[in-house]
Amino acid sequence: MSAKPRVAIHKFASCSGCQLAFVNMGAELIELTKLVDIAHMAEVGHVLSEDEDMDIAFVEGSITTPHDVERLKKIREHSRFLITMGACATSGGIQALRNNADTAEWMRSVYAKPEFIHSLSSSGAIANYVKVDFELWGCPVSVRQMLAAVRAFLFGVTPPNLREKVCQECKRRGNNCILVTQGAACMGPVTRTGCGALCPSFGAPCYTCYGPAENINVGSFGRRLMGLGLSQEQVLRKFASINNAAPAFSDAAKLFCSEPWMEE
Structure with missing residues (x-):
């Protein structure tokens, strides 16, 4: 019997609400684990190296530091499909309000030694840095749409991009x-x-x-x-x-x- 496809859920700058949506699936989570192996998800204690190859990588959160960029590129390199989940990953999230301010001045006003803070001047969506195969919007993301996306990619088709009002x-x-x-x-x-x-x-x-x-x-x-x-x-x-x-x-x-x- 062949091994099930491997799925990873990665977190960047966010509140973890989209990961909690995963955890709170209940019976649907059991159904999902029949289809795939959730190999990496720090929220529930499954932690693997980001060098591990995955069939589907879900990414939550926005990019706010140089280290985030390095991590993200490594995740993309080792993932067959990469799906952003939630407002932070797809558009930068509420933290993208910082993009309209002087980040350096803000850090000087908050931190006694801002030279030790390694931060980008903006909060960016995942697609600003790497190729994204599909975007799941929402705050938090819809469990129904997550499951539909997984099933679609497993069958080799692109999930429908719902944009109606x-x-x-x-x-x-x-x-x-x-x-x-x-x-x-x-x-x-x-x-x-x-x-x-x-x-x-x-x-x-x-x-x-x-x-x-x-x-x-x-x-x-x-x-x-x-x-x-x-x-x-x-x-x-x-x-x-x-x-x-x-x-x-x-x-x-x-x-x-x-x-x-x-x-x-």
């Missing part, structure tokens, strides 16, 4: 639109689906944890939010959040930084 998920679930009915600043019209419209289903506005959807018009949507009473700065902050460094949201933040953007 959360609004479409709401319609399938029969949710009333809280942006229309409550005047809530819901980001569903510009956010990709994957969460199952979790927050709107409980009456809470979407807050972009799955990153930008396809074909979004940030200028028009920003005008709609300002029509609900949000200030220009509040609209900017809606985009400058978990996936702030994703190009579509980064461009939106720059747009709403301009003064004045809209007539009073």
Whole structure:
């Protein structure tokens, strides 16, 4: 009987929430282990050298230090497929807000001896440094999408890249639109689906944890939010959040930084 494909889960700068999503699969995790051998996952105590060859490497977290870059390149070299999981790995995460600041000045103000801190001036997505075979968005990542990605790669096909809007998920679930009915600043019209419209289903506005959807018009949507009473700065902050460094949201933040953007 042939050995099962080997899977590794690697962590960089992150909160470990996507790894915890793996751990919290429950019965689905047992089903996954029937298909693959989870050979490396420090979160649960399985630690191997990053020189070990893997069939699939999941990477959580953003790149923030020179050492991260070295590690990542080694992981890529020894992995047949590399999949980023979560907002940090796919777009730089909430920590990418540092990209808009003077990192050197920030370190001088925080650390007594900043010369001992070896850090990059930005927090970058994994794809900025190595080839990525597939991206799983979310904060945290969807367990359903992780399992689907593994199964797809094991069968030699590329998983579907779902980029439709959360609004479409709401319609399938029969949710009333809280942006229309409550005047809530819901980001569903510009956010990709994957969460199952979790927050709107409980009456809470979407807050972009799955990153930008396809074909979004940030200028028009920003005008709609300002029509609900949000200030220009509040609209900017809606985009400058978990996936702030994703190009579509980064461009939106720059747009709403301009003064004045809209007539009073």
